[in-house]
Amino acid sequence: MTRQEILQVIYDILRDQLELPSIQAFHEDARLNEDLYMDSIMILQLILHLEVDMGFDIPDEMLVPKDFRTAGSLADFLERQQEPAAAEGSG
Amino acid sequence: MFFVNDQYYTRDDLKRQYTVFENIPHLKDCRNRRLAVCMPDAFQWLALCLFVRSKGGSIVPLHPSVPKEGAIRMAIKAGSHFLLYENIHLPIHLSQQINKKEGVLVQMSSGTTGDPKCIERTWESIENELDSYVSVLPADNQTATVVACPTTHSYGLICGVLACIRRGAEPVILTNMNPKYVLKKLKEHPKHILYGAPALLHTLTLLITDGQRLDAVMTSGTLMPAGWLEALKKVSNRVLQQYGCSEAGCVAIHPDVSDTREMGYPLPHVKVEAGSFQNPGEILIHDSEKTIYTKDLGYLENGILSFLARMDDTINVAGLNVYPQEVEDVLQGEPRIIEAVVYKKVHPLSGERVCAQYVCSEPIEEQELREWCRGYLAPYQVPMEFKKVEEIEKLPNGKVSRKRLGEGVLA
Numbered sequence: 365m366t367r368q369e370i371l372q373v374i375y376d377i378l379r380d381q382l383e384l385p386s387i388q389a390f391h392e393d394a395r396l397n398e399d400l401y402m403d404s405i406m407i408l409q410l411i412l413h414l415e416v417d418m419g420f421d422i423p424d425e426m427l428v429p430k431d432f433r434t435a436g437s438l439a440d441f442l443e444r445q446q447e448p449a450a451a452e453g454s455g
Numbered sequence: 456m457f458f459v460n461d462q463y464y465t466r467d468d469l470k471r472q473y474t475v476f477e478n479i480p481h482l483k484d485c486r487n488r489r490l491a492v493c494m495p496d497a498f499q500w501l502a503l504c505l506f507v508r509s510k511g512g513s514i515v516p517l518h519p520s521v522p523k524e525g526a527i528r529m530a531i532k533a534g535s536h537f538l539l540y541e542n543i544h545l546p547i548h549l550s551q552q553i554n555k556k557e558g559v560l561v562q563m564s565s566g567t568t569g570d571p572k573c574i575e576r577t578w579e580s581i582e583n584e585l586d587s588y589v590s591v592l593p594a595d596n597q598t599a600t601v602v603a604c605p606t607t608h609s610y611g612l613i614c615g616v617l618a619c620i621r622r623g624a625e626p627v628i629l630t631n632m633n634p635k636y637v638l639k640k641l642k643e644h645p646k647h648i649l650y651g652a653p654a655l656l657h658t659l660t661l662l663i664t665d666g667q668r669l670d671a672v673m674t675s676g677t678l679m680p681a682g683w684l685e686a687l688k689k690v691s692n693r694v695l696q697q698y699g700c701s702e703a704g705c706v707a708i709h710p711d712v713s714d715t716r717e718m719g720y721p722l723p724h725v726k727v728e729a730g731s732f733q734n735p736g737e738i739l740i741h742d743s744e745k746t747i748y749t750k751d752l753g754y755l756e757n758g759i760l761s762f763l764a765r766m767d768d769t770i771n772v773a774g775l776n777v778y779p780q781e782v783e784d785v786l787q788g789e790p791r792i793i794e795a796v797v798y799k800k801v802h803p804l805s806g807e808r809v810c811a812q813y814v815c816s817e818p819i820e821e822q823e824l825r826e827w828c829r830g831y832l833a834p835y836q837v838p839m840e841f842k843k844v845e846e847i848e849k850l851p852n853g854k855v856s857r858k859r860l861g862e863g864v865l866a
Contacts, residue, residue, distance in 0.1 A: 424635040
């Protein structure tokens with residue numbers, strides 16, 4: 365999945381699954397907490413949809429808050445997560 | 456001694472931290488002083504809490520996500536002499552006034568009916584609670600407490616961390632709320648009792664794919680929907696529930712929940728009064744000093760305390776009581792409904808009426824919803840007004856205020 369597609373997936377989850385009222389503020393640099401008003405429970409739900417519905421594999425490591433700061437940083441993080449799988453696929 | 460995420464702290468680490476505190480004048484002399492603490496580092500926060508307790512000082516825990524201005528406001532409200540915000544070396548001085556009582560833990564109650572209240576509890580009363588709590592909790596000193604909830608709140612601090620230390624086991628405090636990380640940590644401590652809020656427990660339930668089993672799981676704070684409990688029980692060896700309030704701490708534990716409303720057996724250090732199954736009443740807690748009126752409606756049967764609703768939330772439809780949770784459980788059983796909340800509105804002519812707001816995955820005809828409810832509920836329990844919303848409004852603490860939703864008059 366390209367970075368652009370990942371951003372679209374995040375947008376779709378926030379709009380359709382979480383029905384985020386602040387969705388019109390969504391853009392790459394929107395901060396999940398300060399700009400989109402997402403609390404810890406919503407982040408939990410977002411992770412859940414990424415995992416269960418979209419098949420992303422969130423690692424079982426500590427999440428670095430920096431990765432979940434903006435929509436763009438989250439997309440970067442998810443892009444990195446799929447790298448090993450992509451390498452495997454091309455090999 | 457205890458873990459914070461992957462970091463293990465020994466008793467010596469704690470002693471060293473105490474030595475650091477002893478060399479900071481405003482901490483050394485904290486007896487009869489009230490300290491508000493807002494600290495991102497969980498070890499430093501807990502060490503400070505234990506230190507101030509041992510000195511007979513008072514502490515006001517503030518959740519690490521509170522911004523500075525908010526922390527100052529809350530610290531002043533709680534009568535704090537100074538605030539430690541993210542740094543133990545730079546106290547923010549707030550007051551010189553002498554408070555009536557020190558040697559207390561100060562907590563902000565959830566304040567569902569308005570501004571949060573400050574509740575003071577002496578360290579002795581917390582000791583009594585701990586003795587009583589540990590005596591009935593079915594966990595030995597080989598069982599780690601995994602605290603996946605804030606340690607600035609009494610559930611995580613007293614029942615999670617302090618009770619675990621009291622029974623001679625080592626708490627595992629998780630500040631990283633990645634649900635996969637929580638599952639990994641539970642695997643590392645196979646004999647555990649997990650403390651979490653229903654939303655986290657539900658997420659964990661859905662993420663378990665490899666047959667992992669949770670050992671013991673404690674839930675508290677808000678009633679878990681019946682379907683969530685059922686799913687959680689399938690992946691856990693045992694699900695426990697506890698009930699309490701900021702004034703008294705934990706007052707009842709259920710060692711093995713099968714009905715979400717059953718809060719369990721009252722702890723030995725309190726006497727709990729409530730109505731009967733036929734005639735539910737306000738839950739009253741008598742401890743050695745006082746009686747607490749909880750404004751919660753419940754009953755005692757066969758020694759088990761059951762919680763029905765916040766008293767303000769119970770809907771009186773022409774003399775018949777409707778408990779919002781019961782109706783919400785039915786609504787949430789409809790496959791397209793993601794979340795539902797039931798509350799009352801007062802009609803000037805016909806009294807109180809049941810109303811519902813819901814969030815759904817795809818559109819539902821109101822008629823279909825009514826039919827669905829009629830399949831499970833008495834006619835007077837079926838909501839008169841259904842309102843589809845994008846999101847159910849929550850208070851800053853994440854709880855729903857049924858009172859707030861019901862403000863306004865039924866059209």
